[in-house]
Amino acid sequence: MSILQLCLITVLAPLFGSVVVGLFGKWLTRAHAHLITIGGVALALVASGVIFYQLLQTEFAPQNFSVYEWATIGGFSLGIGFLIDSLTVTMMLVVTSVSLMVHVYTIGYMHEDPGYKRFFSYISLFTFSMLMLVMSNNFLQLFFGWEAVGLVSYLLIGFWYTRPSAILANIKAFLVNRVGDFGFLLGIAAIAVSTSSLDYAQVFAAAPGLVDSTLTITNSLEVPLLTFICIALFVGAMGKSAQVPLHVWLPDSMEGPTPISALIHAATMVTAGIFMVARMSPLFELSETALLFIMFVGAITAFFMGLVAMVQDDIKKVVAYSTLSQLGYMTVALGVSAYSLAIFHLYTHAFFKALLFLAAGSVIIAMHHEQDIRKMGGLWKRMPITYATSLIGTLALIGFPAFSGFFSKESIIEAVHLSELPGAHYVYWMVLSGVFITAFYSLRLFFLVFHGKPRMSDETYSHVHETPKVVTVPLIILAICSVVAGYAIEPMIYGDFFAASIHVSEHHGVMEKMADHFHGVQAMITHGFVAHAFYLLLAGVALAWLCYLLVPSIPKLLAPVFIIPNYILTRKYGFDWLYIKGFARLGVGIGKAASALGDRILIDGLMVNGTANIVKGVSMQLRKIQSGYLYQYAFAMIIGLLGLLTFFYFQI
């Protein structure tokens, strides 16, 4: 089969599953619903695997396919097509494999839910949209996938649509993403205007010629065109990949069922922004300013969102803030031109974070939908598989040497260290101290949930038991991936894997320096045990152990000391307050004012009814003249006649 056919199978199989289950669900049993959708996604995974194999044969030479013309206006042509290279195929495998795990897991997680079939339809639709996004060969289709994953995310966050918090969270997610898309669309428009094309290949070919072009913002302000384009595109990524200050929707998105938290809000959709920037590396490499901006936004997200994770008590919220922080790490990597490392962290993170979410889901099922970690404890005895897999996920997340997160995160920190961008020095300290923060909140979560004395009634504790196989098998598979995924570092990062799909300018030689320091996986692990990061990691683990296991009274004792940081962190720096009380109210306020003042008073009151009133008023006055008395008319005639005569007399 040709690669194009395989691509079509990859995208259409999940779409087919989604449409069939979505439209004809009424006539299908639950088993039919999950078999059809799982079949579709499994087929997509197999097809992606075959594409990977075929690309391997040709050493990952990029392949460009056009599927159909969306619209053509003169010489400006907008098409739908696929660009298949190592970057795409990595994303395809991550998306389809995690999606498959989540589909299987859902059978267990959602089995009591009345919306069972609808849920399967949505997650298959998501898989389709995400694949369209990553496989696109042009900005139009990218934007389609971009918005379509946003739509499915909206539908899934609000899946339990009777909950007020869920339907607030979903509109919030959509609107915050739209703020990002505002920038994204302007970036796309700028590209279209300056290159007369939206096809990646043509745009990338034209980009170097635009280095000296400027864009007029105001008469006195001109900015380099490429800087504008890159920052505008990145604003889109800030929405989708939840970077400060557009991150506020992601923690709230935890209102959705846990499987989608794993799939959409951890492993795949939120990494779309990271993918997009890596895909656009030929553009971003041309703007130092944009890269600097990206690096700082990423560092701020990585550091400050990690801090918030330390004070969360909801099991999913902790993992959500951890996701924000890890996305920050990926963004930092993009900023220092280590695109391949960003994608590599995206890929390892997809497995261990999906694992952590699904494990959290497993705990939530066992606890009968209790999510407060203060009411858990000692679960390791009751749920050995969830416990063991969580441990693996946690070790991967904190970057313990030899686990997958170690390879990707350690490399990012090293890349920042080697970067020559102004300010990289500060960013290095931020991402390095992030290791301590990550270790602390991860182990805090782990100890509170699985160790210590159970902080629940004995009866509840006695009812807790391991979850069924459909839940644990995906956990085990993802746990295996979380261990082994990191070992791909040698071919992926230091081989030619991304050579044809990621472009790095020779001025940004971070990765070359990295390659000089790299002496094989074994050496990297050995070095990992003596690196600064490892001591910070141990410190974080030790502190968590001390505070939450050894002497659980410490946090309470220290509370008065940390009252101010705690106040700030539990309020998440006040972003929500600003957005909801500030911007949202302001928007509705403007609307009300415009409606009342502009439309009702000024236009309708003054202009429309005002005109009517003037006409009415004038006619009322004029009416008085028509009294009907003959002598008044006669008098008026005489006066008039006299007037006219006088006029003509003096004229002559």
Add this chain to the structure above:
Amino acid sequence: MDIPILSLLIWMPVFAAILIMLMGREIGEGMKWFALVVSIAEMILAVLLISKSHISSQMQFVEKHSWIESFDIYYALGADAISITLIALTVFMTLLVVIASWTNIKHQIHNYLAAFLLLEGLMVGVFCALDAMLFYVFFEAMLIPMFLIIGIWGGPRRVYATIKFFLYTFFGSVFMLIALLYLYSQTNTFEIAQLSGAAIPLNVQIPIFLAFLIAFAVKVPMWPVHTWLPDAHVEAPTGGSVILAAIMLKIGGYGFLRFNLPITPDASRELDWLLIAMSLIAIVYIGFVALAQKDMKKLIAYSSIAHMGFVTLGFFVIYQISAGNTDFQMLALQGGMVQMISHGFISGALFLCVGVLYNRMHSRNIDDYQGVVNSMPVFSALMVLFAMANSGLPGTSGFVGEFMVIVASFDASLWYAALAAITLIVGAAYSLWLVKRVIFGEVLNDSVAALQDVTTREFSILIILALMVIALGVWPAPLVEYLQPSLERVLNLALVTKV
């Protein structure tokens, strides 16, 4: 000899309407079947029209007969792709309205449908008149059936709404009449094609342009002459709202394409800033106004005004796009045109959705609803789709026109594109906030709990519109390609200088 297909399209429903009104007294409501047959026949004729047309910039199916010889007024009809597309939209939406009204209108349904048939014929006339006087006659006559529809079958404040509607539009068209008479005095012709070619000095073009502007801006409607629309919509019966939003507003946009751009191109170039400013105000300011509405129909009415802002922006931004960048000028025109078609489907669908709820609850008040999805899941799925289309989701038709216009305006100015792109946020805010309050949430009260989901008839209408919205969003190429030569001709006329 070929059948005069355009004349048939105009006069068949008009005569059918007269017949229904005359015979309705004896036969009664059974005449609604006759109305249905006529609207189906119209649909067949429209399909025939499309299939017999060829992709070309020229007027096709031309009919020309002398009408008032002493003033050189002709009964001249003809259609290019722009006309044919809008005629097809008219006929299609009328058919849906006839079906949608089937059991919902309790009072004299045959006369109600007759009014729609009359309206249909006259609107088709507007879209294919080649003589300005003939255009004017249809343009004015069209008001009468709509006046009756709102005035007889409308809500409690229908008298205020109809008078406002009538005065506004009548006020606008008087200026058009003056402009046409003046043009005749200068050129001795009422033929639109000849007027488009006639040399007119700039100082004459400007007042003519302004007169046309008043006439069409009221119709679109553009800010600040828009306030009649929310009132008219609120009082109009569902069918009236659908036709008003889906077709009648388009006549304003069509007028700009046929009169302002080709007849007064230099004035259009001179005053493009005015139109662009009005369009951007419509998009941004009206978007915020929509956010504050408590009545579903008002909200959709304001949303219509904001969306029509993209049409006028697309049409007039062509003058500020770098000269010689024909592709992007075409992109702007195409965007405006596609937006008109798409808005026809989406706003029509949204008004039908409100109609579905109104028939059950007799309220358009957003606060009277909550949690409709619990009792009406199928309806809710469709309404969410249309709300998403309304907020310009890619893959739906709502995206296509907005995307084209935003991209094209970026060439003119970053600020035009940025202001227009605010719709991405505000449009989503009012559409989804509506959905949040009406569709989602706990069931508000017993009457919401007792709601019945859509009937087969309602479902069929909405699903057809849903398919159109998705088809146009996924593959706009056929429409764009079909419109291309005709719009190119408009562009050439608009860019020529006549001074």
